[in-house]
Amino acid sequence: xxxxxxxxxxxxxxxxxxxxxxxxxxxxxxxxxxxxxxxxxxxxxxxxxxxxxxxxxxxxxxxxxxxx
Amino acid sequence: xxxxxxxxxxxxxxxxxxxxxxxxxxxxxxxxxxxxxxxxxxxxxxxxxxxxxxxxxxxxxxxxxxxxxxxxxxxxxxxxxxxxxxxxxxxxxxxxxxxxxxxxxxxxxxxxxxxxxxxxxxxxxxxxxxxxxxxxxxxxxxxxxxxxxxxxxxxxxxxxxxxxxxxxxxxxxxxxxxxxxxxxxxxxxxxxxxxxxxxxxxxxxxxxxxxxxxxxxxxxxxxxxxxxxxxxxxxxxxxxxxxxxxxxxxxxxxxxxxxxxxxxxxxxxxxxxxxxxxxxxxxxxxxxxxxxxxxxxxxxxxxxxxxxxxxxxxxxxxxxxxxxxxxxxxxxxxxxxxxxxxxxxxxxxxxxxxxxxxxxxxxxxxxxxxxxxxxxxxxxxxxxxxxxxxxxxxxxxxxxxx
Ligand code: HEM
Ligand code: SF4
Numbered sequence: 001x002x003x004x005x006x007x008x009x010x011x012x013x014x015x016x017x018x019x020x021x022x023x024x025x026x027x028x029x030x031x032x033x034x035x036x037x038x039x040x041x042x043x044x045x046x047x048x049x050x051x052x053x054x055x056x057x058x059x060x061x062x063x064x065x066x067x068x
Numbered sequence: 069x070x071x072x073x074x075x076x077x078x079x080x081x082x083x084x085x086x087x088x089x090x091x092x093x094x095x096x097x098x099x100x101x102x103x104x105x106x107x108x109x110x111x112x113x114x115x116x117x118x119x120x121x122x123x124x125x126x127x128x129x130x131x132x133x134x135x136x137x138x139x140x141x142x143x144x145x146x147x148x149x150x151x152x153x154x155x156x157x158x159x160x161x162x163x164x165x166x167x168x169x170x171x172x173x174x175x176x177x178x179x180x181x182x183x184x185x186x187x188x189x190x191x192x193x194x195x196x197x198x199x200x201x202x203x204x205x206x207x208x209x210x211x212x213x214x215x216x217x218x219x220x221x222x223x224x225x226x227x228x229x230x231x232x233x234x235x236x237x238x239x240x241x242x243x244x245x246x247x248x249x250x251x252x253x254x255x256x257x258x259x260x261x262x263x264x265x266x267x268x269x270x271x272x273x274x275x276x277x278x279x280x281x282x283x284x285x286x287x288x289x290x291x292x293x294x295x296x297x298x299x300x301x302x303x304x305x306x307x308x309x310x311x312x313x314x315x316x317x318x319x320x321x322x323x324x325x326x327x328x329x330x331x332x333x334x335x336x337x338x339x340x341x342x343x344x345x346x347x348x349x350x351x352x353x354x355x356x357x358x359x360x361x362x363x364x365x366x367x368x369x370x371x372x373x374x375x376x377x378x379x380x381x382x383x384x385x386x387x388x389x390x391x392x393x394x395x396x397x398x399x400x401x402x403x404x405x406x407x408x409x410x411x412x413x414x415x416x417x418x419x420x421x422x423x424x425x426x427x428x429x430x431x432x433x434x435x436x437x438x439x440x441x442x443x444x445x446x447x448x449x450x451x452x453x454x455x456x457x458x459x460x461x462x463x464x465x466x467x468x469x470x
Contacts, residue, residue: 012411015186015418020402022189023420029142031184058403061128 002068006033009019011063012037020058021051033063071079074257079116080107083143087314087347087382087445088321088457090396094118094381102365105355106376107141107356109454114374114423116352118139120389120405122365126375127328129364132356134170139454140352140376145341147450147459153255158291159298162260166295167414169354176411177375182285183296186235187415192422194276195235202230203426207434211468216441219463224312224427225251231423232304237277249306261299281341289446306452307349310460313425315343317427317463318395320440325397329432336432339385339397340424345383345404351456352376353408376456379405437467 004024006017007049013031017024024040027034038050082091097104098118106116116125126132154165168179185191210223229247232238238246242265249259267279274280277301282293319326319339327334368408369375383404384392390399407414414420431438444461452459 012180013188013415014407014411014413015187015189016143019191019418019421022175027185027188027190030180030181031186031188054402060409 002033002052002066004038004040005067006035006060006067007063007065008032012061012062014060016058016060017055017064020055021048023048024052025055025064071434075296077155079105079326079463081116081140081142081144081351082454083145084448085144085351086120087203087349087449088173088318089393090351090380094290094378094384097329097384098424103367103369105377108374108395109141110395112138112374114138114140114355114376117375117377118385118387119365120382120387121382122400123377123405123408125364126377127353127357127408130173130364130411132375133172134176134342134354134412135172136222136355136357136359136374137170138355138374139373140449140456141454142351144448145434145450146454147403148253148454150253151255151380153257155260159260161291162295162298162469164295165289165291166299168296178287179292179296180415182282182288182292183363184280184302184415186281187417189330189418190455191235191378192418194427195231195443195450196422196426198234199227199231200285200426200430202234203423203430207430208212210465211431214465215241215468216466219316219465220249220309220313221462224309224316224460224463225280227312227427228304228306228308228425231308231419232301235278235302235419236266237270237275237279239269241270242266244375246301250301253308257299260294260298263294267293267297288464300415302421306457306460307416308423310349310458311344311347311424313463314339314347314349314422314458315428316447317440317443318343318346318463319397319466320438322395325395326432326438329396333429333433335397336425337421338400339403340421341404341430342399343396343424344406344429345389345401346401348380348383348404348406349457350379350406350408351451351458352378354378354412354455377405386435391405434470435468437469438465440464441466 011033085091102119102122213222270279407417441464443463449458
C-alpha cells in the first residue's frame with residue numbers, strides 16, 4: 001500500500017505538486033500544499049502512482065514523501 | 069579563461085555566453101569538477117557549482133545563508149538599464165525590510181508566505197482566460213508593428229508587464245506608468261511613488277490580488293507592504309519577457325522544432341519546460357555562504373565560503389540531461405533548476421508557466437509561418453543583473469500569413 005505524507009512546515013509553496021498531480025495535491029490560500037486524497041496512488045503502477053512519484057521528485061523542498 | 073592576477077587559479081564568469089549557447093568554459097568546468105574556484109567582486113575566493121545534483125544539494129541545504137550578498141566577478145559588462153537616484157526614508161525602509169533573497173529561515177518564510185497564495189497553480193488557472201486575452205491583443209500589436217517587428221518590445225514585454233499588473237492588482241489606469249517604471253527603468257523614487265498610488269487604489273477598492281492580500285494582512289507593516297510590492301515588481305519585470313523572446317529564438321533556430329509545435333500545440337506545456345531549461349537566464353543565482361563546514365561532492369566546503377550555483381550549467385549537465393545541448397521540445401525537461409530550487413525557488417513560476425504556455429500557443433497556432441530575421445540573443449550577452457543573468461535583446465521576426 002502506498003502512503004503519501006506532506007510536510008506543510010517545510011513546503012515553500014512552489015506548486016510543482018499541484019501542477020504534476022492535480023487530483024492529489026492542491027495549495028491553500030497561503031500557497032502551501034494540501035493533500036486532497038491520501039489514497040490516490042494506491043497502485044504504484046497506475047498513472048496516478050506515477051504522477052505522485054513525479055511530484056515527490058519535483059518538489060523543491062522535499063515536503064512530499066511516498067512510502068510503500 | 070581569464071588568468072587570476074594573483075596566480076591563485078581563481079576564476080571569473082566568462083563573457084562569451086549567449087542566451088541559447090553558454091560559454092564552452094562551463095562544459096570544461098563541469099567535466100573537471102562539481103565545484104570549481106570562483107572569484108567574487110569583493111575579493112573573496114569562493115566556489116562555483118557546475119553540476120545538477122550538487123546544485124540542488126546546495127540550494128536546498130539550510131546550512132547555507134543568503135548573507136553576505138557578495139556577487140561573482142565576471143568578464144561580461146553589466147547593464148541593468150535602471151537609473152539610480154535618491155529615495156525617501158519610507159522607500160528605503162520598505163526595500164530594506166523585504167529583501168527576500170537576502171533572508172534566511174523564519175524571517176524569510178514569513179514574508180514569502182504572505183505572497184505565495186496568489187502565485188499557486190490554482191491562481192494561474194484562475195488568471196488563464198485573462199492572460200489569453202492579453203496575449204491575443206499583443207499578438208495583433210506585434211503584427212501591426214510592421215512587416216518585420218521586434219517580438220521583445222511588441223509582444224514579450226507588454227505581456228509580461230500586463231500580467232504582472234493583473235496578478236499584483238496594479239489598476240489598469242496605472243499600467244502604462246508601471247511599464248515605464250519597471251520595464252524601461254525609472255529612478256527609485258518614481259517607482260515607489262507609483263506603487264504607493266497603486267496601493268491606495270486597492271485600499272479603496274480591494275480585489276482578488278496581491279496588493280489587497282498584503283493590505284488585509286495584519287501581520288505586515290506598511291513598509292513591508294510597499295517593500296514586498298516593490299520586490300515583486302522588480303522580480304518578474306524581465307524574466308518572463310526574456311523567456312518568451314529567447315524561447316522564440318530557440319524554437320525558430322531550428323525550423324523543425326517550431327513546426328513540431330505548429331503541428332501539435334498540445335506539446336506546448338512540455339516545450340515550455342524545455343525552453344526554460346535550454347534558455348536558462350541565471351548564469352548564477354544569488355550566492356549562498358556556508359554557515360558551518362558542509363560536505364558536498366566528497367569534499368568539505370569550509371564555513372564562510374561563498375558558493376554560487378550556475379543554473380545555466382546545471383541545466384546542461386550531461387549527467388542529468390541526455391545530449392543537453394540539443395533543444396528538443398519533446399524531451400521531458402521537468403526537474404530543471406531554471407526557477408531555482410529549495411526555500412528560495414521562484415515564487416512566480418506557476419504564473420510564469422501559464423504566461424509562457426499561452427504566449428507560445430498563440431504564436432504556433434496563429435503565426436505558423438513565423439521566421440527569425442535577426443537577434444541580439446545570438447551574440448555574447450551582457451549581464452542584466454550583478455547576480456549574473458543574461459540580458460534580453462531585440463528579436464526581429466516576420467511572417468504574419470496565417
Ligand atoms: C520565466 C520566468 C522566471 C524565471 C526564469 C525566474 C527565475 C527565478 C529564479 C532562478 C529564482 C531563484 C533565485 C535564487 O535562488 O537565487 C527566482 C526567485 C524568485 N522569483 Fe522568479 N523567475 C521567473 C518569473 C517570476 C515571476 C513572474 C515572479 C513574480 C513576481 C517571480 C518572483 C520571484 C521571487 C519573489 C523570487 C524570490 C523567492 C525567494 O527568495 O523566496 N519570478 N526566480
Ligand atoms: S511541490 Fe513541494 S514545496 Fe511546492 S507546493 Fe508542493 S509540497 Fe509545497
